[in-house]
Amino acid sequence: MKKYLIVVCLIILGTPVFGHVDLLSPKGTETYSVGTVLSINWEETIPHSIQNWDILFSVDDGQTWDTIQADIDVATFHYEWTVPNTITNRAKIQVVQDNDESYMDYYGISGIFTILPDSLGQGKLFIPSVLSGEEINLSFQKGQVAFLDGIMTNTYGYNQDYLGPTLILNKGDAVRLNVTNNLSETTTVHWHGMHVSPENDGGPHTPIKAGETWSPSFTVLDNAATYWYHPHLHEHTEEQVTKGGAGFIIVKDQEETQLELPRTYGVDDIPIVIQSRAFDSNKQLLSNTAADDVILTNGTLDAFFDIPAQVVRFRLLNGSTERVYNLGFEDNLNFFQIASDGGLLNAPVSLTRLQLAPGERVEILVDLSTHQGQSINLISFSSELPSGTYGASNPSVMPMGSIAGYNNNPLNGSDFTILQLNIAASTTNPITSIPVTLINNTPYSQNNINTSRSLTFQPAQMGPNGMLNGPFVINGAGFNQEVVNYEIPLNNLEIWELRNQTAIAHPFHIHDVQFYILDINGQTPPPNMQGRKDVVLVPPMNGTVRFIAKFDDFANKEVPYMYHCHMLSHEDDGMMGQFIVFGNTTSTIEEEKDLIYIYPNPTADNIQLTGLSPAIIELYSTSGHLLERRESANIEEQFSLNKYAAGVYYFNIMTQKSSRAYKIVKE
Numbered sequence: 179m180k181k182y183l184i185v186v187c188l189i190i191l192g193t194p195v196f197g198h199v200d201l202l203s204p205k206g207t208e209t210y211s212v213g214t215v216l217s218i219n220w221e222e223t224i225p226h227s228i229q230n231w232d233i234l235f236s237v238d239d240g241q242t243w244d245t246i247q248a249d250i251d252v253a254t255f256h257y258e259w260t261v262p263n264t265i266t267n268r269a270k271i272q273v274v275q276d277n278d279e280s281y282m283d284y285y286g287i288s289g290i291f292t293i294l295p296d297s298l299g300q301g302k303l304f305i306p307s308v309l310s311g312e313e314i315n316l317s318f319q320k321g322q323v324a325f326l327d328g329i330m331t332n333t334y335g336y337n338q339d340y341l342g343p344t345l346i347l348n349k350g351d352a353v354r355l356n357v358t359n360n361l362s363e364t365t366t367v368h369w370h371g372m373h374v375s376p377e378n379d380g381g382p383h384t385p386i387k388a389g390e391t392w393s394p395s396f397t398v399l400d401n402a403a404t405y406w407y408h409p410h411l412h413e414h415t416e417e418q419v420t421k422g423g424a425g426f427i428i429v430k431d432q433e434e435t436q437l438e439l440p441r442t443y444g445v446d447d448i449p450i451v452i453q454s455r456a457f458d459s460n461k462q463l464l465s466n467t468a469a470d471d472v473i474l475t476n477g478t479l480d481a482f483f484d485i486p487a488q489v490v491r492f493r494l495l496n497g498s499t500e501r502v503y504n505l506g507f508e509d510n511l512n513f514f515q516i517a518s519d520g521g522l523l524n525a526p527v528s529l530t531r532l533q534l535a536p537g538e539r540v541e542i543l544v545d546l547s548t549h550q551g552q553s554i555n556l557i558s559f560s561s562e563l564p565s566g567t568y569g570a571s572n573p574s575v576m577p578m579g580s581i582a583g584y585n586n587n588p589l590n591g592s593d594f595t596i597l598q599l600n601i602a603a604s605t606t607n608p609i610t611s612i613p614v615t616l617i618n619n620t621p622y623s624q625n626n627i628n629t630s631r632s633l634t635f636q637p638a639q640m641g642p643n644g645m646l647n648g649p650f651v652i653n654g655a656g657f658n659q660e661v662v663n664y665e666i667p668l669n670n671l672e673i674w675e676l677r678n679q680t681a682i683a684h685p686f687h688i689h690d691v692q693f694y695i696l697d698i699n700g701q702t703p704p705p706n707m708q709g710r711k712d713v714v715l716v717p718p719m720n721g722t723v724r725f726i727a728k729f730d731d732f733a734n735k736e737v738p739y740m741y742h743c744h745m746l747s748h749e750d751d752g753m754m755g756q757f758i759v760f761g762n763t764t765s766t767i768e769e770e771k772d773l774i775y776i777y778p779n780p781t782a783d784n785i786q787l788t789g790l791s792p793a794i795i796e797l798y799s800t801s802g803h804l805l806e807r808r809e810s811a812n813i814e815e816q817f818s819l820n821k822y823a824a825g826v827y828y829f830n831i832m833t834q835k836s837s838r839a840y841k842i843v844k845e
């Protein structure tokens with residue numbers, strides 16, 4: 179009778195939905211912090227015979243529901259749920275009375291509650307939220323963070339105040355990124371380490387003006403590893419990265435997925451970006467200075483993190499603009515490097531120290547199973563860095579010469595903490611052992627090389643200060659946007675010899691490719707440096723590095739790729755060059771019996787593609803805009819280019835065997 183009255187009252191009040199489920203908590207208007215355990219409680223107002231419960235979660239608009247838990251037994255009216263780190267902080271919960279096989283579902287929805295984002299600033303390590311899917315939106319914008327003394331520091335970030343969300347991509351997936359520049363200055367975004375066409379690479383040739391959106395679109399061809407994104411606007415890279423322009427990219431693939439590795443993001447698989455920063459007296463960020471005496475770990479000062487007592491994985495990125503770290507754990511706890519910049523190693527390599535130069539990434543495993551209740555610090559043992567390394571007590575290999583302000587910076591030549599780990603109870607299904615082997619890397623054979631190149635780093639001005647401070651040039655010339663330094667035939671296999679005739683080590687980075695190091699100062703690199711790399715620290719004073727790389731897949735006569743020093747002040751000062759990859763991609767390509775003909779080319783109107791096995795065909799402009807996309811099961815497809823202006827376009831054709839770009843010309 180009482181229920182009947184309530185129903186009548188609801189109808190009289192005009193409430194459109196009455197539940198057979200009533201959500202008791204959350205009700206709405208509450209505020210929860212990320213990581214806290216939220217009690218979801220409900221009651222059944224009208225019983226049904228065949229049913230169970232589903233719990234759904236929606237952020238912001240309450241329109242798109244993600245399942246928290248499905249198929250909860252009907253007798254259960256309670257569920258404990260850990261509040262996730264979301265991009266938007268307005269959220270709702272829905273409990274559904276799921277009458278299997280029936281359209282008659284009944285539900286109760288909470289009001290809007292607030293999720294306090296995991297905060298940047300001080301103390302608890304900030305874990306960036308995650309974005310994935312076919313289309314990803316990034317907004318580069320201004321922000322404010324209280325890093326020091328509660329005073330707001332002006333910052334830049336992607337979708338947030340500082341740094342950006344972690345992009346999780348799967349090898350083989352097509353992804354479109356919409357990058358909107360909400361700053362009042364031009365920027366670019368470079369997908370550091372990823373193998374994409376030059377027009378999608380986000381180098382200095384692809385500026386995004388204030389207020390504009392750039393939408394590169396590509397197939398992920400990279401191996402599972404940790405990559406990152408950051409601005410790459412010539413002469414402004416250091417400033418925009420310093421203010422916060424940086425985010426992780428995690429690529430997953432089938433080989434990695436089959437291994438017994440920790441991969442619960444933010445729990446036993448932790449991204450860590452290490453950045454040293456300089457603040458002025460108003461607590462604002464300074465660039466182009468040697469006063470970088472504050473360590474921010476994921477944008478957090480004095481960072482600590484609660485971590486389970488089991489085998490855990492760290493994805494370490496040196497996101498500093500100049501500083502090299504010498505990483506290790508307290509008490510020389512050993513750890514295992516499993517990946518370098520562009521992929522997994524053949525096998526885990528046991529280490530107690532690991533140098534990480536600007537731009538470099540490594541993935542490591544640490545076995546914490548016997549350390550529950552302890553605190554262990556991740557430390558940079560910079561007192562052990564050799565002279566001639568930015569971060570050592572002497573950044574020069576020469577006794578003379580100095581960097582202004584360097585000797586006053588307490589981080590130089592001393593050991594300091596990056597992250598305090600508080601080791602808590604293990605999770606329910608922990609990884610408990612370090613794998614014996616990982617994947618099979620097959621470095622290119624030196625016997626088959628087509629071209630060798632030599633790049634010599636020199637100071638623009640001689641003398642001990644020029645040798646240390648730069649500006650630095652490569653083969654006698656600073657960067658000139660009008661000069662293409664190398665023209666590389668598509669599919670060329672090359673050896674690059676880097677020779678450093680300066681007093682300081684430089685981390686050399688090349689776009690487009692992952693390389694294998696052949697030797698450093700004539701010596702075979704240690705096992706942890708024998709995997710895929712895109713940054714290598716070249717030792718000072720006639721130090722040499724040789725690497726081998728293949729320039730495959732992408733050719734474009736118009737848009738170059740970059741190579742440069744990843745000490746960003748050196749890069750901005752011109753320690754950079756560019757190359758184009760050119761190739762006979764105009765009509766046919768034969769790869770693994772995958773023969774595709776495109777004709778006529780050039781064409782005034784229709785263009786025919788034959789030899790397609792099932793394929794995804796994408797048509798791009800030279801600026802990387804996706805014009806058309808077709809999923810085809812046919813041998814042949816015809817496109818009309820009638821509506822497009824005369825000029826160069828690209829077909830990106832993905833079959834089960836390959837993904838290739840084909841240049842075409844509309845007359």
Ligand SMILES: [Cu+2]
Pocket residue numbers: 650683684685743744745748749753
């Ligand atoms: Cu440099």
